[in-house]
Amino acid sequence: MPLLFHKMVIAGVGLLGASIALAARRCGIVAEIIGYGRGVESLSLASERRMIDDYFIDAERFPAGTDLLMVATPVQAIVPTVRSFLPRLEPGCIVTDVGSVKLRIVRQMEKLFAGKHPFVGAHPIAGSEQWGPQHANADLFIDHRCILTPSDNTDAQAVEKISCFWRNLGAKVESMEPKVHDRLLAMVSHLPHVAAYALVNTLSKAEVDGIDLKRYCAGGFKDITRIASSRPELWRDICLANREAVASSLAKYIHQLNQLKSWITKGEAQRLELEFARANEVRRQIG
Amino acid sequence: MPLLFHKMVIAGVGLLGASIALAARRCGIVAEIIGYGRGVESLSLASERRMIDDYFIDAERFPAGTDLLMVATPVQAIVPTVRSFLPRLEPGCIVTDVGSVKLRIVRQMEKLFAGKHPFVGAHPIAGSEQWGPQHANADLFIDHRCILTPSDNTDAQAVEKISCFWRNLGAKVESMEPKVHDRLLAMVSHLPHVAAYALVNTLSKAEVDGIDLKRYCAGGFKDITRIASSRPELWRDICLANREAVASSLAKYIHQLNQLKSWITKGEAQRLELEFARANEVRRQIG
Numbered sequence: 369m370p371l372l373f374h375k376m377v378i379a380g381v382g383l384l385g386a387s388i389a390l391a392a393r394r395c396g397i398v399a400e401i402i403g404y405g406r407g408v409e410s411l412s413l414a415s416e417r418r419m420i421d422d423y424f425i426d427a428e429r430f431p432a433g434t435d436l437l438m439v440a441t442p443v444q445a446i447v448p449t450v451r452s453f454l455p456r457l458e459p460g461c462i463v464t465d466v467g468s469v470k471l472r473i474v475r476q477m478e479k480l481f482a483g484k485h486p487f488v489g490a491h492p493i494a495g496s497e498q499w500g501p502q503h504a505n506a507d508l509f510i511d512h513r514c515i516l517t518p519s520d521n522t523d524a525q526a527v528e529k530i531s532c533f534w535r536n537l538g539a540k541v542e543s544m545e546p547k548v549h550d551r552l553l554a555m556v557s558h559l560p561h562v563a564a565y566a567l568v569n570t571l572s573k574a575e576v577d578g579i580d581l582k583r584y585c586a587g588g589f590k591d592i593t594r595i596a597s598s599r600p601e602l603w604r605d606i607c608l609a610n611r612e613a614v615a616s617s618l619a620k621y622i623h624q625l626n627q628l629k630s631w632i633t634k635g636e637a638q639r640l641e642l643e644f645a646r647a648n649e650v651r652r653q654i655g
Numbered sequence: 656m657p658l659l660f661h662k663m664v665i666a667g668v669g670l671l672g673a674s675i676a677l678a679a680r681r682c683g684i685v686a687e688i689i690g691y692g693r694g695v696e697s698l699s700l701a702s703e704r705r706m707i708d709d710y711f712i713d714a715e716r717f718p719a720g721t722d723l724l725m726v727a728t729p730v731q732a733i734v735p736t737v738r739s740f741l742p743r744l745e746p747g748c749i750v751t752d753v754g755s756v757k758l759r760i761v762r763q764m765e766k767l768f769a770g771k772h773p774f775v776g777a778h779p780i781a782g783s784e785q786w787g788p789q790h791a792n793a794d795l796f797i798d799h800r801c802i803l804t805p806s807d808n809t810d811a812q813a814v815e816k817i818s819c820f821w822r823n824l825g826a827k828v829e830s831m832e833p834k835v836h837d838r839l840l841a842m843v844s845h846l847p848h849v850a851a852y853a854l855v856n857t858l859s860k861a862e863v864d865g866i867d868l869k870r871y872c873a874g875g876f877k878d879i880t881r882i883a884s885s886r887p888e889l890w891r892d893i894c895l896a897n898r899e900a901v902a903s904s905l906a907k908y909i910h911q912l913n914q915l916k917s918w919i920t921k922g923e924a925q926r927l928e929l930e931f932a933r934a935n936e937v938r939r940q941i942g
Contacts, residue, residue, distance in 0.1 A: 438930040548864045566911040568934040577835045595875045596938040600931035618916040624853040631906040644887035651883040
């Protein structure tokens with residue numbers, strides 16, 4: 369595989385960042401990989417395991433010759449991180465990210481760069497409830513989608529290079545408007561997380577005859593709430609960065625629940641069965 | 656193991672009924688097992704596989720000498736099924752069930768029997784999204800809870816025999832008031848099912864730029880909605896038989912979701928994180 373980039377800085381060497389490092393290294397599309405982060409712990413672990421060639425923790429030491437800046441920090445840190453590198457970014461360095469929310473980031477980044485650097489928003493839909501470079505996996509992106517969200521202003525050549533980067537990591541690359549991406553993800557990912565958190569808290573606040581309800585949670589409850597094990601601060605940030613779309617999905621969900629509640633209260637057996645059967649059928653199609 | 660019952664009729668030879676047959680046979684606590692059901696298909700399959708010794712489909716042919724009637728039909732069919740056997744039930748025959756809802760059933764059964772037969776409500780908390788005797792499993796109840804819901808009127812000796820029956824099948828037996836059971840189960844089982852059905856339907860009704868949202872549902876969505884694969888008519892019946900407790904749990908859940916929605920809209924980062932972190936911690940305790 370020919371080199372795509374000479375020097376990649378990965379800002380945020382967590383599960384995603386470290387997995388990108390491993391996968392990019394394995395397929396030989398990047399010559400040198402430098403890590404950046406706020407805490408030295410993840411960086412030195414990633415360095416010891418040779419996921420990265422070197423690292424820095426002071427933004428002032430952003431390395432010369434960097435032609436790809438991959439921002440894999442939590443969503444809220446993406447723009448501030450890039451801003452801190454701005455004075456040292458060389459012309460032609462492509463900047464990209466892996467944030468789960470895109471519209472706010474694309475807008476802020478375009479404002480920040482004012483056309484001086486190409487920014488390609490990206491969202492590889494892969495991950496797990498685990499975090500940290502110790503769980504990194506070079507296969508993490510294989511056969512997973514990676515959604516690019518170029519705007520009308522995005523440099524086409526940069527989009528093609530980032531697309532090529534992710535295809536090399538095994539991802540199925542597609543493009544989408546930032547706003548469409550955010551509405552889509554609110555529905556298939558952000559809403560389910562909020563729903564799971566809310567379900568666990570409803571249970572934890574409920575009082576039934578002094579019983580410890582947690583002891584009675586069987587497989588079904590565990591399945592449905594597994595994603596409530598995800599990192600709270602990460603999901604706080606995602607919900608706030610995508611607040612309009614998340615709130616709108618939540619409103620639809622609440623409407624649906626209110627309808628079911630009313631049918632249950634009124635004993636509307638037929639409507640209830642139709643609704644459950646529809647969900648059953650759709651769920652089957654999801655596989 | 657000494658015999659507990661000479662002749663057990665299992666009404667409803669589905670996953671639960673057939674698993675009870677297999678498990679009771681294996682530990683030798685029942686001499687003869689007779690199946691009953693509306694459709695001959697499950698019965699003949701269970702008979703071919705020697706899960707049951709014989710079967711009948713006409714309630715009039717309820718066998719003489721039956722000393723245990725185990726009702727393992729869907730919730731709505733429990734009382735009508737027992738009513739159809741009533742003329743042939745012999746004195747001393749213990750009647751029990753495996754319904755996921757208890758208060759309505761216990762009340763109706765006590766009214767039906769008027770003290771003439773001992774009824775012991777029971778709910779083994781075990782099962783799967785699969786159904787039918789072909790998925791029966793003699794180990795299904797091992798280390799699972801079985802909640803008995805005797806009322807003040809329930810014959811103590813009958814309770815002890817049913818308790819012994821379930822302990823022999825490997826279950827951890829405990830007792831609870833019918834009403835407490837129903838409120839507990841509404842929270843840990845019925846609410847999560849309704850939440851999952853509603854989540855799938857919210858997705859299926861949402862419109863995002865003409866995209867087929869189902870194609871973007873990854874692991875998290877699949878986990879949280881797996882129980883939406885459960886049988887619609889079964890969950891319709893459970894929701895209606897336990898409507899007060901289910902509606903009350905739903906109201907609490909909707910309240911929780913509305914609160915989160917308001918915090919997301921207003922950008923209340925700290926409250927949001929606290930709430931997610933609380934869910935995270937509780938979920939960890941559930942294991």
